[in-house]
Amino acid sequence: MSQRVIATDYEIVIGLEIHVQLLTDSKMFCECATAFGAPPNTQTCPVCLGLPGALPVINRKAVELGLRTAVALGCRVHGTSQFHRKNYYYPDLPKNYQITQYEYKIHPPLGTKGSLELTADTSPRRIGIRRVHLEEDTGKLVHVEQHGQILHSLIDFNRSGVPLMEVVTEPDLRSPEQARLFLGRLRSLLQAIGVSSGRMEEGSLRCDANLSLRRPGAELGIRTEVKNMNSLRSVERALAFEAQRQEQLLDRGRPVGQETRHWDERRGVTFSSRTKEEAQDYRYFPEPDLVPIAVGKQWIDEVRASLPELPDARRQRYASAYGLSPYDAGLVTSSMPLAIFFEATVGHYPQAKTVANWLAGDVAAYLNAEGLEIEETALTPNHLAELLRLVDAGTISIRTAKEILPEMLRTGANAEQLVADRGLAQISDTAAVGSVIDQIIAEHPGPASDFRGGKTQALTFLVGQVMKKTRGRANPELVNRLLREKLQP
C-alpha cells in the first residue's frame, strides 16, 4: 500500500474531525423536524431561520446522545458545559454565527480526553479523543447553473439547526488505512449506541482530516485539512493521495502550504480550496441566549447503565465465545450491521469460525473493492448460510462457492438456485468421476507410471487434470481416492 512506501522516510500523522448528525426527531434549538429529503424550506421556523428576536432552546435528547457518545468513548464528562457563538459570514448560516461548543478551559465542551482502541492488523492502538461537542448544522446552498455558470444560488434551511456532534481525535493515527479503520470503528460504535445512522452518503456522518508528515520523532509538520470524503474508502484514498503529494513536495525541498483541500473522488486527487494562512478569527464567546448544560453524576450513571454492548466488548465476546481470531473478531465487529449479519448467519449455520472466515475474507474483499457496506449488498444471512451448507454437503466445491458469492452479493440470488441453473453441482458420482480418471490416465501415461514408481507428487498433476476436465466440479476428495485406487500397483 502507498503508506508503506512513504513510511521509510516519513511518518504520517493524521487527526480526524467527525461530524455526526444525531438521531433526534427535532432540531438542536427548535422543534422543527429533522427528516431527510423534505421539500426545501418546509422544516423551518423563526429560530432556525435566524429571524430577529427568535431564541434557541437546547434539545435535551441531543444532549443525551452526545452524552452517550462521551461516556462510550470514555471521555471526561464536564458537569457544566457551555455553548459558544462562532462568528463568520456565510449565506447558509442564517445568524452569521454558529452555536457550537468551544475548547475553552472555563467553558468546556460536553466531553474531553476519551479514547477508542483500534485493532488494526498489527498491535492494538489507543486513539485519543480530544473532545466531543454539540453544535447546529448549517443550511444548504443550491447553485442554479447554466452553461457551467452560476446564475443564482438558493438556500434550503431544512438542515439549518439539525443537531450535530463533533468528535475530534488527537493526531494519533499513523496511516490512511488506520484512519479508515478508526472511522469504521467509531461508526459502528455510534450505530451500536443509537446515536447515528452512520450513513456517510447522506451526510449523516462526515469526516474531515488533518494530515502532516514528519521524520520519525521530529516535531509535527505543517498540516493540510482534507474535506469532502464521502465514504470510508474515499477517506483512505484521499489521505493516501495527500500523503504522497506532501511527500513529493518535501522530497523536492518545497514547503507544504497550510490549507484546506477538497477530495475529488472522480479524479482521485485533492485540490486546494482556501488557504488557512490568514487563519480566520471566529471571535468565539459564550452564547448568552443559553444557560450552561448541567450534567449531574446521576445522569451520567443512567446513561452508562443504558448503553448496550459496545463494539470493543462485542469483539472480545466473539473472540472468546466463538473462538475467532483477533483479526476476524475485529473485522466482523467493525460495523454494527456486519456484526448483526454475522450473528444472524451463525443462527442458521452454527460454525461461527467458518462464517467469520468468509465475512473477513471474500465478503470483505468484495465490500472493499466495491466501496460498499454489508447492508448495501443484496446478500442475506440465510443465503450465506445456505452457501456454506452446500460446501459442507459436498454439493459444490469451495472454488465454486467463491465464484458465485459476488453474484449473490450483487443480485441477492440464492445459492441453491444458482448451482441448479448453471449445473455447478459437484460430481460425486463414483462411476462418472471414475470414467474421467480412466481417460486422464490413458492420456498421461508418463505421470501415471511415475506415480506407480513412487513419485507421489505426480498425483497432484493428475488430480489437476481431472479437475480441469470437469471444470472444477469433481469432488476433489473422491478424485484423490479413486486415482490412488486405480494407480495401485
Added chain:
Amino acid sequence: MDLVRACLDRIDAVDARVHAFLSVDGSSALDAARHWDARRADANALPLLAGLPIAIKDIICSQGLPTTCGSRILEGWRPPYDATVITRLREAGAIVIGKTNLDEFAMGSSTENSAFGPTRNPWDLARVPGGSSGGSAAAVSADMVPLALGTDTGGSVRLPAAFTGIVGFKPTYGRVSRYGLVAFASSLDQIGPLARTVADAALLLQVIAGRDPRDSTSAELPVPDYSASLPGGVKGMKIGIPREAIGVGLQREVNDAVLAAARVLEQAGASLIEVSLPTIEYAVPTYYILAPSEASANLARYDGVKYGLRVRTPDIHAMYTRTRGEGFGTEVKRRIMLGTYALSAGFYEGFFLKAQQVRTLVRKDFTVAFGSVDLVLMPVAPTVAFKLGEKAHDPLQMYLTDIYTIPVNLAGLPGISVPCGSADGLPIGLQLIGKPFDEATVLRAAYAYEQATDWHTRRPPLDGNAGTRERGNAARGTQDVGR
C-alpha cells in the same frame, strides 16, 4: 372603543410634533376595541387589560405589524410571529395601537439615533426624551396611550421615564421573556413597562412576567400578585444610598430631589442606610465592552440575504458590505466595531473576559449591599433631559448619561424610575433598585413614594388641554370603558 378612539385622536393631534410613533394601526385597534366592547356586559370575565391601548417599542416583534428597530436595514420587515410579551398582552385583552420610535437597535440614550428621525420630549420639544425607549416614554407622557412597553439594556426604560416624568420599570433579568425581542445585548436586554403610575406599571408587569419555555434565560419562578402587594408601605424597610452615587458628578437639582425623595420614604417609615458600591465607577466601560460584543454577533444576521434591506451587487461580499454600510447608522456601526474588536484574537482576554470579571464584581457589590438593605436608592440620570444635538457628536458624554442605570443591568436587578421632582420645568427621576426577582418590594416602595407626593400628576405643557384631561390609573380607565 372610546378609549382607543381618544388615543388615536390624541396621536393625530400631537404626534406630528413629538414623533413618538413609527407606525399606528388604527383600524386593527378599533376592531379589537369593538371585540372587547361586545364583551363588557360580563365585566368579571374580562381579562386584566381588556380594551386597554398599548404602544410597543418597535424592537419587539408583532405579527403583521412592521418591526423596524429604528433601522433602515429592517425597514418594511413584518415579522411572521408575535413576541411572547405580545401574545401575553393580546391574551390579557390589551390592544396594540402602534409601534414606537427608538434609537436604532436600542443603541442610544436620546432616541436621536433613529433612522426615522428623533422623538421630542413632550415637556420641551427642543429636548430629547431620553432613550432608547424614547418613543414609548413620550407616548405615555404626552397622553397618547396609557401604557407602553420599552426595553432596557443599559437604562433604556428608566432614563426616558425619568426624562418624561413617568414610571418606567426594568424587571430582573429573566423575569420577562425576551422571545421576540430583537436582540441588542442578550445578557442585558429586558422588556419593561412604561406607565403614568406605579399601579399601572405593576398591572402591566403582571401580564408580561413569568417563565417562557421559548426563552432559556427566563426564570422558572412564580410571579407574585404585584397589585396586591402595592399598599404594604415602607415601614421597617431598609433603604441603602450608595455614597458613590450622591454628591458629586451630577446636577445639583437632581441630587437635591433624590435626597428629598429619600427623606419622604424615611418619613413614611423606612430607614436610610449609607452603602457602598465601589465598582460601579467601572460599570460604563464594562458595559461598553460587553454590550457591543454581544451586539456584534446579534446584528450579524442583517446581511441582505434573507430579509430587510438588500443592496444588489454582483458578488456576495459587496452585497454584505454595501447592505450593512447603507443599512446601519453611525452609532450601530461604532458599536459593532467596538464589539468585534473586543472579541478579536489577542484582545478577548484583555477586554471581553476582563469585562466579564468586572461584571461579576459589580454584581457582588450589590449582593453585599443587599446583605444589609432591602432596596438601593439613587438617581436615574445625572441631569434632566438635554437638548437635541447637545451630545449627538460626543458619544462618550452620551454614554455617561447611563452611569446610574448601567450597573443595574450588569447585575441583572430590578430597577424602577418614578418622578421625584423638576428642574427648569423638566422632570427628575428617582431610581429604586431591588434584590433579584423582588419586583414586589420595589413596586411597594415606589407606590408608597408616589402616594406621598404629587410629581406623577404633573403633565407636560404640550398644549392647552393637557392640564384638563382626566387622569387616573389605567386600570380604572379600563373599567370606565367596561361600564
